[in-house]
Amino acid sequence: MKIKTLILAAVGGVVGLSGVAVTSPALADGEQFIPMLVYRTGPYAPSGIPVANGFRDYYKLVNARDGGVNGVKLSFEECETEYNTKLGVECYEKLKNKGAHGASLFNPFSTGITYQLIPKAPVDKIPILSMGYGRTAAADGRVFEWVFNFPTTYWSQASGFINYVAQQEGGLDKLKGMKIAHIYHNSAYGKEANPTLEVLAEKYGYDLTLLAVDHPGQEQKATWLQIRRLKPDWIFMSGWGVMNQVAVKEAAGIRYPMDHFVGNWWSGSDADVIPAGKGAIGYKSATFNAAGDGFQVHRDIVKYVYGGDAAEAKKNNLGEVLYNRAIVNAMFTVEAILTAQGKFGNKALGGEQVRWGLENLDLTEARLKELGLEGFTRPVKVSCADHETGGPIIIQQWDGSKWSMVSDWIPTMRDIVRPMIEKAAAAYAKENNITPRDCA
Amino acid sequence: MEILNAFFVAPFVDMGSDYIFFAEVVIAGVLTGVMYSLVALGFVLIFKASGVFNFSQGVMVLFAALTLVGLMEHGAPVWLALIGTVLVMIALAFAVEWVMLRRLVNQEEIVLFMSTIGLSFVLQGLGEMVWGSNVKALDIGIPSEPFEVGGILLNEFDLFAAASGAVLVGVLAVFFHYTRIGRALRAVADDHQAALSVGIPLRTIWIIVWSVAGMVGLVAGIMWGAKSGVQFSLSLIALKALPVLILGGFTSVPGAIVGGLIIGVGEKIAEIYWGPLFGGAIENWFAYVLALVFLLFRPQGLFGEKIIERV
Structure with a gap:
């Protein structure tokens, strides 16, 4: 009886403790600590796993290939959020003071978690890099000193999509009278593109229909019946997780021309198209990084992280869209640390110093080439006032087995989006009694 | 006046036109x-046989x-994989009975319910x-080509399902x-102790019913999995079954089907004709509203058994 009780207690203890899913390696004083909020389990795990693997592999690569950042080794720790905002905030609290200098920065990889961390960042003096997600208004660095969302935002992306449609149709003047539908995840994230699309609809005269899909998006028949009746010329989608897979399948099911169906950059991963099989051929999505594993950085990862075992690297999602996106995000993180070291010295740095590095990041084409990332993504130059940089987007298309780029880099409409950002940031500043910085 | 028109006239005009x-x-x-x-x-089967609301049914799918x-x-061919899965679900039923149910005979229903929550996590x-x-693509060869009949688009897969x-x-x-x-x-389902007293083997019954629920879960998993790919989100489909159960009754097999049809048709009509008035995406909560309205008139559900307790 006692043995049985002991076993049950042990099992109970293990199960109980597993709720706090933090992997905790020993941290050395001289190491640069980077927390990782990951979601390897839960409904969004198919997206979260390649992202987590991409971050991990890039940090490992920097340590193995370069000996760290100017000799300062990177240490990192995963905390499981299940893409759940509450758990994400708990992970933030657990990890923010780890390491000799605390967390370097946070990459929440969730718009919901980012929204919760934005007010904490200036208090804890830890910057947030929400790369291409989160609160778009945070692009105004005068108000959001601690938040960065380069290389581009949802609003810029929506304007880039309209530019792409105009390119395909023969000019912006051809948009007049066209029917464009936006199918979006019914959440803060999904709604982000709506204001931009509405402003542009007024300016260019296209007819915009907004169709919300509730979480998780497993059942979308009503949405696609409306699409069938509306017969839009183009569809833009802001989806996530299972919503994307079902939408692609439903679009094929009503014989919608897939080359006129464009997802945003969170609706164009490998997992989004595979379940639809041949029906997904022709589906497009916006992106700001290349797909595939043909870059030098991938060869380096296979060599230094996987000891030459390409099959094992592939099993860990090497070259998949979201893996590559995490590579870009991790690279931005490391380059910001490197930039900060240029001012503060080659040592492990704290959040305030890394924030300076983010704000002064100037990633050139030449530097991307040195990193084995030539043609992988675009150069970025951040400034005090501009935490977004309004970078261009590119369109990729699924051919049944892989994603391929099918456009040039498409500029976003800075002249329209930036004033919207400044207006939204000013409203946030007023609501929260923030006095904007002088970036002149 | 405009609001009244939008809610009570325009949708019906749209339907007719x-x-x-x-x-x-x-x-x-x-x-x-x-x-x-x-x-x-799946929920109905287990509730009928044990009076337990099986929280883990979605995860079983x-x-x-x-x-x-x-x-x-x-590498298993489809037929072998199907047989293998059925055997796994039967083995699961044995395991559930052995590890969980037999230790909880005659316990409060809430205790059994809590144990199914634990089972879902496991x-x-x-x-x-x-x-x-x-995400895993699931293709067992069910045809899925769309076709039109009198201007109405149908899909072979939906008809097969x-x-x-x-x-x-x-x-x-x-x-x-x-x-x-x-x-x-x-x-x-009526009374564990009374059933035992007349010689009904309770444990065998539980194994049978959990096995059958597992097989029903497999069929549901194939149909839903073929639409979205097999992934964690499949377990959340249980949320769609709840209003069906409330409406159809927890103990009625025909109730599950009639409830499903009412919810399915009701939510689609609501989403398309009234959804825009609320900003869209109303079908999830509308299904529950519809079920609750039915409850006002039939608290046991359309086909549920009326519970009469005398004091």
């Missing part, structure tokens, strides 16, 4: 409703689909550990009403 589209909406609702019924059936697609990925973790968390659901409901209804085991199941 484009009646072919309206027919397509109704048919889509019926076909979706059958898919909801497939999930709801996921677990069955994961096992099937996992076996297929390891199954979810086990499924992810064995088969991984990536509806036919499968109808056959399953028919078989289960006959099983419960006209077989000895079916009668024994109902006796156990």
Whole structure:
């Protein structure tokens, strides 16, 4: 009886403790600590796993290939959020003071978690890099000193999509009278593109229909019946997780021309198209990084992280869209640390110093080439006032087995989006009694 | 006046003026409703036999689909993978009875309910550990080409799913009403102790019913998994079954199918004709509102058994 009780207690203890899913390696004083909020389990795990693997592999690569950042080794720790905002905030609290200098920065990889961390960042003096997600208004660095969302935002992306449609149709003047539908995840994230699309609809005269899909998006028949009746010329989608897979399948099911169906950059991963099989051929999505594993950085990862075992690297999602996106995000993180070291010295740095590095990041084409990332993504130059940089987007298309780029880099409409950002940031500043910085 | 028109006139004018589209909406609702019924059936089976609301039914759908697609990925042909999955679900039923149920005989229903919550976490973790968390395409050869009949777009897959659901409901209804085991199941559902006292083997009944619920979960997993790929989200489909159960009654197999049809058609009509007035995406909560309205008039659900307790 006692043995049985002991076993049950042990099992109970293990199960109980597993709720706090933090992997905790020993941290050395001289190491640069980077927390990782990951979601390897839960409904969004198919997206979260390649992202987590991409971050991990890039940090490992920097340590193995370069000996760290100017000799300062990177240490990192995963905390499981299940893409759940509450758990994400708990992970933030657990990890923010780890390491000799605390967390370097946070990459929440969730718009919901980012929204919760934005007010904490200036208090804890830890910057947030929400790369291409989160609160778009945070692009105004005068108000959001601690938040960065380069290389581009949802609003810029929506304007880039309209530019792409105009390119395909023969000019912006051809948009007049066209029917464009936006199918979006019914959440803060999904709604982000709506204001931009509405402003542009007024300016260019296209007819915009907004169709919300509730979480998780497993059942979308009503949405696609409306699409069938509306017969839009183009569809833009802001989806996530299972919503994307079902939408692609439903679009094929009503014989919608897939080359006129464009997802945003969170609706164009490998997992989004595979379940639809041949029906997904022709589906497009916006992106700001290349797909595939043909870059030098991938060869380096296979060599230094996987000891030459390409099959094992592939099993860990090497070259998949979201893996590559995490590579870009991790690279931005490391380059910001490197930039900060240029001012503060080659040592492990704290959040305030890394924030300076983010704000002064100037990633050139030449530097991307040195990193084995030539043609992988675009150069970025951040400034005090501009935490977004309004970078261009590119369109990729699924051919049944892989994603391929099918456009040039498409500029976003800075002249329209930036004033919207400044207006939204000013409203946030007023609501929260923030006095904007002088970036002149 | 404009609001009244938008709510009470315009939607009906729209239905009448484009009646072919309206027919397509109704048919889509019926076909979706059958898919909801497939999930709801698993809940009904276990509730009928043990009075327990099986919180883990959604995860059982996921677990069955994961096992099937996992076996297929390891090279098993479809028929062998199907047999293998059925055997796994039967083994699961034995394990549930041995580890969980037999220790909780005659406990409060809430205790049994809590244990099924625990089971859902165990199954979810086990499924992810064995088969991984990536989205897996599921193709067992069910045709899925769209085609038009009189301007109404139909899909071979939806019709196949509806036919499968109808056959399953028919078989289960006959099983419960006209077989000895079916009668024994109902006796156990009414009173564990009374059933035991007349010689009904409680444990055997539980194994049978959990096995059948597992197989129903497999059918639901195949149909839903083929639409979205097999992934964790499949377990959340249980949320769609709840209003069906509230409406149809927790103890009625025909109730599950009728409830599914009402919810399926109701939510599609509401989303398309009234959804824009609320900003869209109303079908999830509308299904619950619809079920609650029915509850006002029939608290036991459309086909549920009326509970009369005398003091």
